[in-house]
Amino acid sequence: MPRRIIAARRVFSLLLFCLASLILSPTTQAQSPGNGLTLENGDAAAAYGIVSVLGVADHPTFRKWQLDLLLNSTEPAFLAFGEDPIPSPGLLSTLDTSLYPDGEHQLRLRVVHSNLNYDEYFLPIHIANQSGGGENPATPPQPAQTAPQPATVPTPVPASAPAPAAAMARTLTGNGLSVVAQGDSLSVRGVANHPTFRKWQIDLLLNGDPNQAVFLGVGEERVTAERELLTLSPADYPPGSQQLRLRVVYGRLDYDEYLTPLAIGSGGMGVSTLSATTRSRLVTRGPGAGKAVYLTFDDGPHFRYTPQILEVLAEYDAKATFFVVGRSAQNQGELIKKMYDAGHAIGNHSWNHSKLGSADWDTFEKEVEGTEQVLGGYGSHCLRPPYGDVGPNLLANADTAGYSLIYWTVDPLDWLNQNPETIASRVLTKVQPGSIVLLHDGGDNRTGTIEALGTILATLSAEGYTFPALCR
Numbered sequence: 001m002p003r004r005i006i007a008a009r010r011v012f013s014l015l016l017f018c019l020a021s022l023i024l025s026p027t028t029q030a031q032s033p034g035n036g037l038t039l040e041n042g043d044a045a046a047a048y049g050i051v052s053v054l055g056v057a058d059h060p061t062f063r064k065w066q067l068d069l070l071l072n073s074t075e076p077a078f079l080a081f082g083e084d085p086i087p088s089p090g091l092l093s094t095l096d097t098s099l100y101p102d103g104e105h106q107l108r109l110r111v112v113h114s115n116l117n118y119d120e121y122f123l124p125i126h127i128a129n130q131s132g133g134g135e136n137p138a139t140p141p142q143p144a145q146t147a148p149q150p151a152t153v154p155t156p157v158p159a160s161a162p163a164p165a166a167a168m169a170r171t172l173t174g175n176g177l178s179v180v181a182q183g184d185s186l187s188v189r190g191v192a193n194h195p196t197f198r199k200w201q202i203d204l205l206l207n208g209d210p211n212q213a214v215f216l217g218v219g220e221e222r223v224t225a226e227r228e229l230l231t232l233s234p235a236d237y238p239p240g241s242q243q244l245r246l247r248v249v250y251g252r253l254d255y256d257e258y259l260t261p262l263a264i265g266s267g268g269m270g271v272s273t274l275s276a277t278t279r280s281r282l283v284t285r286g287p288g289a290g291k292a293v294y295l296t297f298d299d300g301p302h303f304r305y306t307p308q309i310l311e312v313l314a315e316y317d318a319k320a321t322f323f324v325v326g327r328s329a330q331n332q333g334e335l336i337k338k339m340y341d342a343g344h345a346i347g348n349h350s351w352n353h354s355k356l357g358s359a360d361w362d363t364f365e366k367e368v369e370g371t372e373q374v375l376g377g378y379g380s381h382c383l384r385p386p387y388g389d390v391g392p393n394l395l396a397n398a399d400t401a402g403y404s405l406i407y408w409t410v411d412p413l414d415w416l417n418q419n420p421e422t423i424a425s426r427v428l429t430k431v432q433p434g435s436i437v438l439l440h441d442g443g444d445n446r447t448g449t450i451e452a453l454g455t456i457l458a459t460l461s462a463e464g465y466t467f468p469a470l471c472r
């Protein structure tokens with residue numbers, strides 16, 4: 001990413017912080033803001049690009065909140081939900097307007113009480129992708145997190161009559177690439193989008209070196225939903241720890257970059273058959289002896305879902321590796337101990353779920369060592385890079401700190417599609433001895449993953465697979 005973009009974002013963040021400090025001065029903080037919605041970096045009267053939806057969702061018998069976009073004020077599209085009350089304005093979800101048609105829509109927040117009654121709060125939003133353009137301070141889209149942020153005080157809207165239940169569909173919003181083996185070739189799939197999109201370009205960086213870039217392909221149309229962008233034959237390239245680089249070019253030829261590790265073996269094979277530890281300690285696969293499959297769970301620990309996952313694992317005598325986020329682990333020492341005592345391994349997934357690919361040493365140290373301290377003797381020197389973001393800085397910093405970077409072989413995208421059958425079949429069709437499987441126990445509703453896990457373990461156990469922990 002060009003330096004001036006980073007600088008611009010820093011300035012923007014600083015401005016936001018100053019603005020939030022002003023707005024959240026003691027006078028306004030003393031008032032308890034009511035439930036409701038507001039937009040942070042977008043205009044509800046003409047929204048385009050990536051906008052942040054902020055809200056307050058609280059109740060004496062709070063059970064959960066759910067946010068939907070009602071298309072034309074009728075057809076609900078699920079955006080996010082959470083099980084923790086949000087008593088002061090916090091980020092509920094990001095909204096990529098380019099995924100929805102232009103027109104008059106409504107954002108709907110439901111605050112569900114313990115008796116399953118709920119209140120609803122609406123924010124009319126006019127999506128105007130066609131007339132949108134120009135400067136947009138949004139950051140690249142990422143899977144929605146529910147971390148609270150400073151924000152303006154929302155305007156409460158009175159509740160109205162209950163509407164039919166929302167459809168639980170979800171759409172991919174993040175730029176990036178994924179690689180799927182197809183016989184002897186690899187299918188490179190991806191999303192490449194921006195409010196002022198111009199083109200995407202994919203290069204293969206030999207040994208991760210930007211000076212050894214091999215051009216693979218280019219396209220001039222927005223890719224708003226994941227699809228195949230190109231195929232490549234690994235036999236055409238030298239063995240080594242390569243990287244695929246996606247550039248999303250926008251505006252006046254600025255661009256964002258997304259790197260995806262691609263290990264090419266001496267046999268010219270692709271990701272899923274490939275070698276373990278490399279010079280850069282990037283592990284994409286474990287030892288396959290004894291038909292071992294390595295289950296990994298990211299973004300926890302979660303007080304509700306992680307114990308449920310532990311129960312399913314115990315049923316099949318399966319061990320797993322949990323890559324925990326420090327800020328979630330800090331108050332759940334008993335759960336961490338329970339995970340460890342059950343024979344599972346615990347790895348590091350940074351403190352704030354931050355991108356570390358190009359982070360400097362100070363940031364790396366704060367993010368990784370903070371979590372290490374919380375985990376104490378239960379932790380390990382295994383790091384799963386948040387968002388799969390790997391770059392030369394992370395490779396060097398992990399090496400200095402003695403951390404192995406644990407990537408994965410099979411990604412069923414359980415954060416994107418929470419249908420248990422889809423998750424299970426994506427794992428079962430791709431898994432091989434030695435595969436590292438990426439699943440999630442935190443960050444969102446994980447009931448789909450938990451149900452899929454039962455199917456995955458039942459099927460693979462019957463086929464003679466075993467489930468050891470990595471990093472222990």
Ligand SMILES: [Zn+2]
Pocket residue numbers: 298299349353386387
């Ligand atoms: Zn994660």
